[in-house]
Every structure is written in structure tokens, then in C-alpha cells.
Amino acid sequence: MASFEVIGGNKLKGDIYPQGAKNEALQILCAVLLTPEPVTISNVPDIRDVNKLIELLRDLGVKVERNAPDTYTFQADDINLDYLNSDQFVEQGRAIRGSVMIVGPLLARFGEAKMPKPGGDKIGRRRLDTHFIGLEKLGAKFNYDTPDVFYSAKADRLKGAYMLLDEASVTGTANILMAAVLAEGTTTIYNAACEPYVQQLSRMLNRMGAKVSGIGSNLLVIEGVERLGGTEHRMLPDMIEIGSFIGMAAMTGSEITIKDCQIPELGLIPDTFQRLGIKMEFRGDDIFIPEQDRYEVDTYIDGSILNISDHTWPGLTPDLLSVALVVATQAKGTVLIHQKMFESRLFFVDKLIDMGAQIILCDPHRATVIGQNKQIPLRGIRMTSPDIRAGVALLIAALSAEGTSIIDNVEQIDRGYQNIDGRLRALGAQIRRL
Numbered sequence: 001m002a003s004f005e006v007i008g009g010n011k012l013k014g015d016i017y018p019q020g021a022k023n024e025a026l027q028i029l030c031a032v033l034l035t036p037e038p039v040t041i042s043n044v045p046d047i048r049d050v051n052k053l054i055e056l057l058r059d060l061g062v063k064v065e066r067n068a069p070d071t072y073t074f075q076a077d078d079i080n081l082d083y084l085n086s087d088q089f090v091e092q093g094r095a096i097r098g099s100v101m102i103v104g105p106l107l108a109r110f111g112e113a114k115m116p117k118p119g120g121d122k123i124g125r126r127r128l129d130t131h132f133i134g135l136e137k138l139g140a141k142f143n144y145d146t147p148d149v150f151y152s153a154k155a156d157r158l159k160g161a162y163m164l165l166d167e168a169s170v171t172g173t174a175n176i177l178m179a180a181v182l183a184e185g186t187t188t189i190y191n192a193a194c195e196p197y198v199q200q201l202s203r204m205l206n207r208m209g210a211k212v213s214g215i216g217s218n219l220l221v222i223e224g225v226e227r228l229g230g231t232e233h234r235m236l237p238d239m240i241e242i243g244s245f246i247g248m249a250a251m252t253g254s255e256i257t258i259k260d261c262q263i264p265e266l267g268l269i270p271d272t273f274q275r276l277g278i279k280m281e282f283r284g285d286d287i288f289i290p291e292q293d294r295y296e297v298d299t300y301i302d303g304s305i306l307n308i309s310d311h312t313w314p315g316l317t318p319d320l321l322s323v324a325l326v327v328a329t330q331a332k333g334t335v336l337i338h339q340k341m342f343e344s345r346l347f348f349v350d351k352l353i354d355m356g357a358q359i360i361l362c363d364p365h366r367a368t369v370i371g372q373n374k375q376i377p378l379r380g381i382r383m384t385s386p387d388i389r390a391g392v393a394l395l396i397a398a399l400s401a402e403g404t405s406i407i408d409n410v411e412q413i414d415r416g417y418q419n420i421d422g423r424l425r426a427l428g429a430q431i432r433r434l
């Protein structure tokens with residue numbers, strides 16, 4: 001297990017480029033299974049979860065060529081379905097959340113798929129009913145009854161259907177969409193997730209010859225086609241990384257420019273940090289965060305305490321609440337952070353409390369943060385990164401803290417942040433991988 005040693009309290013300065021989006025990459029990579037033709041993808045982040053999925057695809061028979069550090073060509077013209085029965089596949093599938101999205105494409109193209117319970121963060125219950133019920137509506141038959149939680153599914157040609165999802169699951173929508181594009185007839189997915197990731201996937205599928213409409217809304221209509229062809233696709237910048245950098249700049253009182261952000265795709269993210277008091281300027285497509293020694297939390301119009309909570313897109317993504325929470329610890333004012341979707345994502349506040357933050361964990365979903373207005377800085381401690389976003393929030397806390405912090409289990413951070421220590425050092429951070 002690797003660790004970071006962080007000597008906090010330094011101001012950072014400079015430009016930083018966000019990596020390609022992790023959660024988009026996991027969808028887009030699975031979509032290469034839908035065609036025997038080459039698919040070239042650029043702005044692919046060099047992070048653990050994405051590299052693990054690329055390895056899984058390669059082992060499944062996909063030809064993988066790395067044309068540049070962030071660009072790959074994939075060709076799925078010789079898939080070895082027997083690989084799905086191997087122990088190695090089970091191990092790979094269990095290691096990442098995104099692996100579940102091979103099921104839709106495999107069912108659509110080959111009529112069968114297998115899948116262990118996928119991995120990802122242990123941040124609460126992460127059920128897959130939405131995926132499976134949607135695929136069943138298209139005609140797939142699932143077998144769930146295995147003691148080692150290994151799902152298998154079969155289908156003759158899938159048939160389009162109407163479905164109202166019980167929740168707007170992000171990976172669930174992507175999985176069903178990737179199956180529906182090759183189904184016979186029309187599929188309607190109502191209460192679909194509409195994150196930029198799903199929009200990007202839909203546009204890529206259309207470039208491959210699919211007929212997806214309603215992109216960006218919660219009503220997707222898909223007219224099935226016989227086959228899909230190759231395409232080129234460029235990943236969006238990672239909006240969660242952009243939000244993390246905004247929070248990091250504020251906590252460390254640093255002047256930072258986040259380059260090429262595709263600002264129109266960020267939804268409520270900039271607004272949320274502005275409500276926490278962080279000043280920013282949009283300079284073309286860059287976000288400039290000026291040096292600020294203090295920032296003050298907004299209240300509602302009637303003067304009541306601000307509540308920052310997650311919601312399905314276009315609401316605020318749950319993946320940034322840990323960062324918003326850590327930023328609030330040094331703001332002037334009080335904020336209620338309400339994590340509605342996941343029940344185990346706020347427990348990391350214990351570590352922030354050990355660092356001196358004033359937080360009341362009201363219940364597993366809600367924490368009240370009483371900001372210190374930078375009068376009492378956090379202090380460095382030794383801590384463990386419990387999940388990817390809590391990990392980055394603790395890293396931001398450590399960068400702002402007085403003294404030295406050690407963060408253990410940084411593999412969690414490496415799942416989604418490319419060479420984070422190197423990139424932060426380039427901004428002047430004192431961070432070392434142990």
C-alpha cells in the first residue's frame with residue numbers, strides 16, 4: 001500500500017490541465033465491444049481504473065494499440081467469450097465498477113454475457129437491479145443464483161421495449177443504452193440518467209451508426225440498427241477533477257488556473273463552489289481562481305443556512321460532496337452537507353475532526369460543518385484514504401494543514417487522479433509518494 005507524505009501550509013501557483021473524465025472513459029471503453037471495426041479514443045486518463053478496464057478488454061480479445069500517451073485504437077473483431085469463464089476475468093471484473101458495462105454490449109452483439117459483482121468504492125449499497133431489469137425488458141434472461149455472485153445472461157436478438165427506470169442510474173442507463181442500439185425495434189428509456197458521460201456515449205454511438213435521440217434529457221429513444229461501425233471519440237475533461245482543483249485552490253489560498261475545462265458541461269459545479277464563497281473567473285474555457293485568504297459561505301435569500309446536496313444530473317454530482325465538505329471547514333459560515341445517494345460516504349469526517357475541523361456528523365447522510373474562517377488551520381495527522389473522493393478531500397485538507405500529514409492507501413486516489421503527486425508538485429506542493 002502506497003502513502004503520500006504531505007507538508008502542508010504552502011500556497012500553490014500555476015496552470016493545471018484536467019485529465020480526461022474517468023467515469024466517461026469507463027462507458028466509452030465498453031462501447032468498443034459493439035463493433036468489429038476500429039474505434040480510436042483520445043484524452044484517455046492514465047489512471048488505475050481505466051488501465052484495469054483496458055487490460056480486461058485486451059484479455060477478452062480486443063486488439064489494443066496505444067497511439068499516444070492518451071490515445072488508443074481498439075478493435076473488437078476477435079472476441080474470446082470463453083475468457084468470461086476464467087478466474088482472471090472474475091478478478092478483473094471485481095476490481096472496478098465500470099466492468100459491469102460490458103454486459104450490455106456483449107449481450108447485444110454476441111447474445112451472452114457474464115459478470116462478477118463489480119468493484120468500485122465501498123460507499124454504501126450499490127445495487128444493479130436497474131441494469132438487469134432494463135436488460136431483461138429487452139429480452140435477456142439472467143441467472144443470479146450463484147453462491148459466488150457471478151451473473152450470467154443470455155439473449156437471442158434483443159427486442160426494443162419501453163421502460164421506466166426505477167432510478168436514473170448512470171452506469172445502468174449506459175448499459176441498457178449500449179444493448180438497445182443493436183436491439184430490434186425501438187427502445188424508450190424514461191428516467192434515464194443524462195450526465196455528460198451518457199450524452200458523450202450517446203453521441204459516440206450515433207457516430208458509429210446508432211439512432212439515439214433525446215440526448216441530454218431523461219427520455220432516450222433508441223431505434224435499433226443491425227450493426228455499428230468504427231469511429232473516433234475524444235473524452236471530456238474530468239469534471240470531478242476540475243471541482244477538486246477549485247476546492248484545493250480555495251483551501252490553500254492559491255492562485256490557480258484550471259485549463260480547458262469545457263465550462264458549459266460542468267453544470268452546477270462552479271456555482272456550488274461560488275456559493276461556498278470561492279471567487280473564480282471564466283477566462284475563455286479556463287477557470288481562474290485568484291488567491292483568497294478568506295471565503296464566506298452564502299446563505300439562502302431568507303438568511304437560512306446553506307445546504308449542499310447531491311441530486312441526479314443536472315443536479316450536483318455526489319462525487320464532489322466530499323470536496324465541498326472539506327472546503328467548508330475553512331470557510332466563514334456554516335453549511336449542511338447532505339449526501340442523499342450513498343450511506344457510507346461521509347464517515348471520513350472523523351479524520352477531518354482529528355485534524356481540528358468543526359463538524360457534526362448528524363447521521364450517515366448529513367454533516368453540519370462550522371467553518372473556521374481560516375482562523376484555526378487544520379493540523380497534519382496520519383490518515384487512510386477510504387474511497388476515491390474522500391481520499392482527494394483528505395489530500396486537499398493535508399495540503400492546507402499546518403505540519404506533516406501521511407495519507408495511507410493512496411491507491412484509492414490513483415483510481416481516478418492521474419499522477420496527482422507529480423502534477424501537484426509542479427504547482428509547488430510538498431508531496432512525496434512513500
Ligand SMILES: CC(=O)N[C@H]1[C@@H](OP(=O)(O)OP(=O)(O)OC[C@H]2O[C@@H](n3ccc(=O)[nH]c3=O)[C@H](O)[C@@H]2O)O[C@H](CO)[C@@H](O)[C@@H]1O
Pocket residue numbers: 023026097098124125126127167168169170171172312317318319340341342
Ligand atoms: C463508474 C461510475 O460512473 N460511477 C459513478 C456512477 O455510479 P453508479 O452508476 O454505480 O451509480 P448509480 O447512478 O447507479 O447510483 C448511485 C447511487 O445513488 C442512488 N440513486 C441513484 C439515482 C437516483 O435517482 N436516486 C438514487 O438514490 C442509487 O441507489 C445508488 O446508491 O454514478 C454515481 C452517481 O452519480 C457516481 O457516484 C459514481 O462515481
Ligand SMILES: C=C(OP(=O)(O)O)C(=O)O
Pocket residue numbers: 022023049096097098119120121123319388389416
Ligand atoms: C464512486 C466513484 O467511482 P466508482 O463508481 O468507480 O466506485 C467515483 O468516481 O467517485
